Every structure is written in structure tokens, then in C-alpha cells.
Amino acid sequence: MRGRSVVLSLLLTICLFVVCHSDEVENKSAKPFFVKPSLPADAYLSLYFEGPSDIGKRLFLSTAKKEGIDDSIAKYDGVWSVETLESFAIEGDHALVLKSKAKHHAISAKLDRHIKFNTPELVVQYEVKFENGMECGGAYIKLLSAIPNLDLLNFHDKTPYTIMFGPDKCGMDTKFHFIIRHKNVKTGKYEEKHAKKVAKDLESLFTDKRTHLFTLVLRSDNTFERYIDQEKVQSGSLLEDMDPPINPPKEIDDPKDKKPDDWDERETIVDETATKPDDWDETAPEFIIDESAVKPSGWLDDESELIPDPNAEKPHDWDVDMDGEWEAPMVKNPKCADAPGCGEWHKPQIKNPKYKGKWTPPVIRNPNYKGKWKPAKIPNPDYYEDKEPYKNLAEVAAVGWELWTMTDNIVFDNVLIVDSLRAANDFAKETWFKKRDAERMADPKARSVVDAVKETFNEKPWLFAVIGLVCTIPIFLCCVYMCRSSSPTTTAASRKKTDELTPDDETTKYTATKATNDPASQDGEDLEDEEEEEEGAEDGEDEEEEREDGETTEEDVVQVPKGASGDSKKGKDKTEQTEDSNEEAPATVESVASAASKQQVRKRRARKE
Numbered sequence: 001m002r003g004r005s006v007v008l009s010l011l012l013t014i015c016l017f018v019v020c021h022s023d024e025v026e027n028k029s030a031k032p033f034f035v036k037p038s039l040p041a042d043a044y045l046s047l048y049f050e051g052p053s054d055i056g057k058r059l060f061l062s063t064a065k066k067e068g069i070d071d072s073i074a075k076y077d078g079v080w081s082v083e084t085l086e087s088f089a090i091e092g093d094h095a096l097v098l099k100s101k102a103k104h105h106a107i108s109a110k111l112d113r114h115i116k117f118n119t120p121e122l123v124v125q126y127e128v129k130f131e132n133g134m135e136c137g138g139a140y141i142k143l144l145s146a147i148p149n150l151d152l153l154n155f156h157d158k159t160p161y162t163i164m165f166g167p168d169k170c171g172m173d174t175k176f177h178f179i180i181r182h183k184n185v186k187t188g189k190y191e192e193k194h195a196k197k198v199a200k201d202l203e204s205l206f207t208d209k210r211t212h213l214f215t216l217v218l219r220s221d222n223t224f225e226r227y228i229d230q231e232k233v234q235s236g237s238l239l240e241d242m243d244p245p246i247n248p249p250k251e252i253d254d255p256k257d258k259k260p261d262d263w264d265e266r267e268t269i270v271d272e273t274a275t276k277p278d279d280w281d282e283t284a285p286e287f288i289i290d291e292s293a294v295k296p297s298g299w300l301d302d303e304s305e306l307i308p309d310p311n312a313e314k315p316h317d318w319d320v321d322m323d324g325e326w327e328a329p330m331v332k333n334p335k336c337a338d339a340p341g342c343g344e345w346h347k348p349q350i351k352n353p354k355y356k357g358k359w360t361p362p363v364i365r366n367p368n369y370k371g372k373w374k375p376a377k378i379p380n381p382d383y384y385e386d387k388e389p390y391k392n393l394a395e396v397a398a399v400g401w402e403l404w405t406m407t408d409n410i411v412f413d414n415v416l417i418v419d420s421l422r423a424a425n426d427f428a429k430e431t432w433f434k435k436r437d438a439e440r441m442a443d444p445k446a447r448s449v450v451d452a453v454k455e456t457f458n459e460k461p462w463l464f465a466v467i468g469l470v471c472t473i474p475i476f477l478c479c480v481y482m483c484r485s486s487s488p489t490t491t492a493a494s495r496k497k498t499d500e501l502t503p504d505d506e507t508t509k510y511t512a513t514k515a516t517n518d519p520a521s522q523d524g525e526d527l528e529d530e531e532e533e534e535e536g537a538e539d540g541e542d543e544e545e546e547r548e549d550g551e552t553t554e555e556d557v558v559q560v561p562k563g564a565s566g567d568s569k570k571g572k573d574k575t576e577q578t579e580d581s582n583e584e585a586p587a588t589v590e591s592v593a594s595a596a597s598k599q600q601v602r603k604r605r606a607r608k609e
Contacts, residue, residue, distance in 0.1 A: 032438050034092035037430040040416070040423040044111045045399060047415040048431070049094040054082045055107075059096070062106035062402075064156040076156070078105030078403075085411070087131060087209075089438035095129075095413040101137075101406050108144065108152040108400030111417065115143070115162075115396035117218075119419040124165055124216040127432055129411040134206035137405025140166030140177050141415070146397035155400050160190070162394045165216045167205055174202040176233070178216060178226060180393060182246055185384045190394075193242040198226065200233045210439050211411070213432040217421055222390050229436075230428065238389045246389045250380055257375040264368040274361040282358050287349040296340040303342040306330040 039046040047058065055061065059082070065074040079099040084092065098105055115122065128139045142161040144150065150159075164179040178195035205212050205228070215227035222238040239246055308328035318326050336342040386392055399415065414431040418424055 031089060031091040031442070032434070034090050034094075035430075035434075037414070037427060040418050040420070040427055042113075042419075043423070044113055044115050044396075044417040044419075045109065045415060046112075046418075046427070047109060049082045049096055049413065051094055052082050054094075054096075055080060059107055059109050060152040060155075062108070062153060062155040064106065064154045066104060066157055073104070076104045076106040076402075078103035080105065080107050085131065085409075089442045090435060093413075093435070095127075095411045097131075098401075098403065098405065098410040098412075099408055101408040104404050106155050106400065106402045108155045108398050109415075110152065110398045111396065114146055115417065117220075117391055117393045117395075120220045121419050121421060122218045123416070123418050123421050123424040124163070125213065125417075125424045125428070126166075126415040127211050127213050127411075127413045127435070128167060129209070129211040129413075130206055130407065131209060131409035131411060132407055133209065134169050134410075135406045136170040137407055137410070138166070138168040138177075138403050139405075139410055139412070140164055140168055140401075140403075142400050142402060143396040143417075144398040144400055145181070146395040150397055152398060152400070155402065157402055159400070159402070160394070162396050163216075166214055167202065167212075169202075169206050174206065176200075176202055176214075176226065176228070178224070180238070180242070180389075182386075182389060183392065183394065184382070185386065186382045191244070193238075193244065193246060195224070195226075195234070195236060196241055196243060198233045200228065210443075211413070211432065211435050213428060215424065215428075218390055220390055222388065229432075230425070239387075247385050248380055248383050250383050251377040252380045253375040254378045255375075259373040263373050264366060264370055265372055266366045267369050268363045269366045271362050271364045276359040280356055280359050281354065282356070284354045284356065285352055286355045286357075288352045289347050290350045291347065293347045295345045298339050299345050300335060300339045300342045301344060303333055303335050303339075305333055305336055305342045307333045 037048060059080070061080060062076045064076055065071070066076070067074075077100075081097050081099050082094055083097055084094050085097070088095070096107075124141070124143065126141060130139070141164070142159075143163040143165075144155070145160040145162045147160055160181065162181055164177055166177055168175040168177055176198050180193050181190040182193050183190050213227075213229050215230070217225040217227070224236055224238060225232055226234045236242075307330065309331045310328075312328040314326045320326070333342060399417070401412065403410075414427070416424055416427050418427075
């Protein structure tokens with residue numbers, strides 16, 4: 001029965017596997033279709049791409065040149081395209097693709113309305129995918145400042161920006177930029193302030209060839225948060241976690257202050273008053289020969305540790321003129337294997353107890369030590385305090401990508417700038433989450449077990465019933481098998497366990513008389529009563545143990561001869577003869593019963609132990 005249930009379970013499992021994977025080839029080629037996302041109301045920018053016409057309509061290619069470099073490489077001649085690639089996991093989805101490598105690229109888009117940093121929250125969010133990985137280059141976005149006469153066709157590396165945000169890599173150095181340009185209220189100049197490096201390992205972002213979502217949250221309380229794929233990787237404060245700090249120090253080192261000539265910064269000095277002791281011998285060697293050493297017994301002075309290999313033969317193609325005189329290779333001397341040593345014996349060297357080495361004067365604390373000199377502090381003439389750096393950020397009018405990269409096919413999509421993190425998360429559910437799931441389903445290596453189960457049940461919900469049968473039927477069959485295999489306890493087995501009297505063991509007049517007159521039998525009965533009381537606490541013993549340990553053999557049962565119980569006179573006479581006799585009486589039925597009783601007591605004691 002058990003074998004049949006296992007076979008049935010295997011058959012059902014195989015059927016389930018075949019059903020789940022019957023359309024595997026077809027499902028691999030099937031892609032979900034692109035669905036236009038719902039755009040957040042009052043967004044500064046909600047940029048998803050619909051086709052090549054987006055360039056020139058919403059996106060503007062730069063025709064500028066970089067300053068300060070050779071004209072041959074100064075142009076922003078890198079190719080941009082809005083297209084759908086074969087590797088995209090969603091059918092009909094378009095994205096902005098950087099197509100060239102080893103070139104400068106610049107493209108931008110105007111905001112639907114300017115960012116004035118007067119809302120409680122600002123969220124910048126966009127997707128990046130490195131189709132071919134990344135060797136060296138960036139994929140960051142710039143929020144361009146609303147300067148007078150901003151010309152996006154002339155967008156270049158010197159165009160003022162307010163925020164720069166996104167991933168960057170070159171070689172083994174990976175970065176996740178968050179930079180703001182903050183205005184120094186004293187000088188009126190803008191200075192770059194960098195957020196501290198995130199602790200998360202970023203290498204997989206550039207190598208796994210999957211779409212990643214980058215999110216920046218700025219708040220009016222001057223705090224910020226950064227997310228990668230909806231996971232928070234950093235939180236901090238504009239006032240405390242930027243380098244250099246937003247606000248300069250109140251005091252600075254006095255540039256006119258100089259260290260005095262007599263300022264001694266040495267903590268210790270050589271003791272010039274110390275002299276070398278007279279008994280200090282600098283010429284004594286560090287090691288000397290051990291004159292007390294004796295050559296070990298059995299040392300083979302006339303044998304060499306290595307000898308020519310007697311089994312070696314000169315190669316047939318050996319040319320004496322070209323290769324020189326042939327010599328057999330050297331091998332260890334087998335005679336030296338069991339000897340303490342071979343060759344000329346020399347006394348070993350030991351450490352010289354008189355060795356002291358070169359004498360040097362000791363080092364003492366410098367009595368003139370004044371500590372490390374530091375210039376005096378003076379009030380910072382450029383000090384200012386900006387308690388609201390978020391609100392004082394420069395107004396933003398556009399976004400742009402100004403990049404140089406050694407890798408092509410960098411994909412950008414679903415750019416969103418809003419004043420609500422909740423709105424950004426809702427937009428991500430309609431865009432990035434769907435794309436992430438589609439990429440996992442399209443890539444067997446990236447699919448998790450949970451993803452596969454979700455996809456299967458979405459397509460075939462009736463599999464719940466099949467899996468239920470697969471799990472339930474074997475359990476049911478095992479239960480039936482166990483119930484049928486466990487037979488009820490027989491009367492004989494029960495009496496063996498409880499020592500209840502059987503019809504053959506019923507007390508007769510014959511046995512009762514002997515039991516009364518036989519002290520050994522009486523003692524056995526007392527012991528039996530005690531053992532039966534103790535055995536009452538052992539009801540949890542296994543039935544099989546009881547059968548093995550407590551099984552009664554034919555020798556343990558007293559066989560009463562026929563007519564013994566009815567012949568009371570003969571029994572009485574035999575009893576009197578036994579009591580009057582000083583000699584050892586022959587074995588009788590009564591002595592057999594007493595021996596059997598003692599044997600049962602011994603067995604119970606052994607079973608208890």
C-alpha cells in the first residue's frame with residue numbers, strides 16, 4: 001500500500017510539471033504589452049517616451065561644444081534615440097537610449113512648471129538600464145537652473161545646475177551622486193556640496209543588465225533620502241551631511257600666525273648623557289659553535305646525501321656536441337634514509353650568550369616638549385549661516401543629461417519630478433514594478449521561485465486543485481495504511497502485560513494448599529504484589545518491548561497434573577512426609593510453581609532495570 005502511494009505521488013508530480021511547462025517555449029516569447037501610465041497631477045515633469053518623434057518635440061539635442069578641449073572631441077556629437085530594443089521585456093515600450101560610446105552626449109527637456117523649492121517635499125525619480133554593462137561613464141541627471149536666456153540647444157558642461165543626481169562608474173570606482181550647488185551669501189558664488197558616499201555595494205547596478213529605479217527625496221526640513229529600487233540607501237541632513245558643509249566654520253586658522261623657532265614638537269629625544277658600558281662588546285658574534293656537541297652514532301661520513309640515479313639512461317636523441325656531456329640526475333641516497341646523516345659532520349651553531357649587538361643611547365622624554373603647534377583661530381570673515389538651504393536652492397527650469405561614456409546603449413525611462421513621494425511610488429507601481437517583473441519572467445536566471453509560482457497561478461488558477469490533490473492523496477493513503485496495519489491487542493498479549501491470570505493459572509485447591517505452606521511461594525507472591533504496584537506506573541512502555549521482555553514461556557506456567565486438585569488426601573500425606581523428613585525432598589509440582597514464581601519476579605526486576 002505504501003509503495004503504491006509513493007508511485008501515485010510521483011505520477012501526479014510529473015503531471016503537474018508537464019502541465020506547468022507545456023507552454024514554456026511560447027511563454028518565453030510572449031511579452032506583456034505596454035500600457036500608458038497614469039500621470040500624477042501637477043507634476044513638474046512626467047516624461048515617458050512614445051516614439052522617435054519625442055526628440056525635437058519634448059527633447060532637445062545640444063549643438064554646443066565643450067570648452068577648453070580640442071575641437072575634434074569638443075562637439076556633443078553622441079547619438080541619442082527614442083526606440084524600443086529587442087531586449088526590452090515589455091512589448092511596445094519606448095525609452096531614451098544613449099547609442100554611442102567614447103563621445104560626448106547632451107540632451108535636455110523643459111519642465112512643465114518651474115521648481116521653486118517652496119513645497120514640503122520634492123521627489124526626483126527616473127529609471128536606468130545598462131544594456132551592455134558599464135566600463136566607464138555616467139548616467140546621472142541634472143536639474144538645470146532657471147537662468148536668464150536659458151538655451152537648451154546650447155546645453156553643455158558649464159550650464160548652471162541646481163541638483164545633480166544619479167549613478168556613475170569608472171573602473172572599480174562606483175558612485176551614486178547627489179550634489180547641490182549652493183550660493184555663498186557672502187561672496188555670491190555657487191559652491192558644489194556633495195552628499196556622503198552610500199554604504200550599499202553598487203557594482204551590480206552596472207553589471208546585471210536590468211532596469212533600476214533611482215529616487216531622491218528632498219524635504220523642507222532640510223533632510224534628504226535616497227532610494228535604489230524602492231530601497232532606502234541613505235538618509236541625511238543638508239546641514240550636517242554634506243561635504244564641504246553648507247555653512248562655513250565660525251573660526252578659521254589665522255593665516256598670518258607662524259610657529260615660533262623655539263617651539264619643540266618632539267615628545268622624546270636621545271639621552272646625550274648616556275655612555276656605553278665598559279663590558280659592552282659590540283664585536284661579539286650573534287652565533288657561536290656548540291663545542292659540547294657530539295657526532296651522532298651511525299653518521300655516514302663517507303656517503304653523500306645525493307647520488308646519481310642508477311636507473312637513469314641517456315636519452316636516445318642526446319647530442320654531446322649540442323647538449324654537452326650527459327650526466328644522470330641526482331637522487332637521494334637510500335643509505336642515508338635510516339642514518340642520522342651523511343657527509344662531513346660539523347658542529348652546530350648556538351646563540352651567543354655574550355652577544356649584545358651595537359650599542360645605542362636610550363631615548364628619554366623631551367623636557368622641552370610643548371605639544372603639536374597649531375595656528376591661532378580667528379573669526380571667519382566669510383562666515384554666514386543658512387538655516388534653510390532647501391528653500392534657498394536656485395529655481396529649476398529644465399532637466400538634462402550631459403554625459404561622456406565608454407559604453408553604449410544606456411537606457412533612460414520614466415522621468416518624474418513631483419512634490420509627493422506617495423505620487424512617485426504610485427507612478428513606480430505602474431512603470432518600474434511592471435518592468436521589473438517582466439524582466440524577471442523573461443530571464444530564467446533572474447526569476448525566483450515566488451515569481452514562477454505567481455506567473456503559473458495567474459495563467460492557470462485551476463492548478464490549486466491539482467496541487468491540493470497531489471498533497472492530499474498520499475497523506476490519505478498513508479493514514480489508511482497505518483490504520484489497517486495496527487491490529488487490536490489480543491487477550492493473551494493484554495494478560496501478558498498485566499499478569500492477569502489465565503484459565504491455566506487459576507488457583508486450585510492443590511496449589512492453594514502448597515502456596516499457603518510454602519514460605520518461598522509466599523515471599524514470591526508478596527514480591528509479585530509489590531512489582532505489580534510498581535508496574536502500574538509503566539503503562540507507557542512500548543508493546544513490542546513488553547512482548548520481548550515480558551513474554552511468558554511454557555516453562556513459566558505451572559502445569560497442574562490431572563486429578564491433583566481432587567486428591568486432597570494424597571496431597572496432605574505428601575506434605576506431612578516432606579515436613580517430617582530431614583533429607584532433601586524430590587522435585588514436585590509445588591516446587592516447580594515456586595521456582596516459576598521466583599523466575600517471574602526476577603524477570604520483572606530485570607525488566608524494570
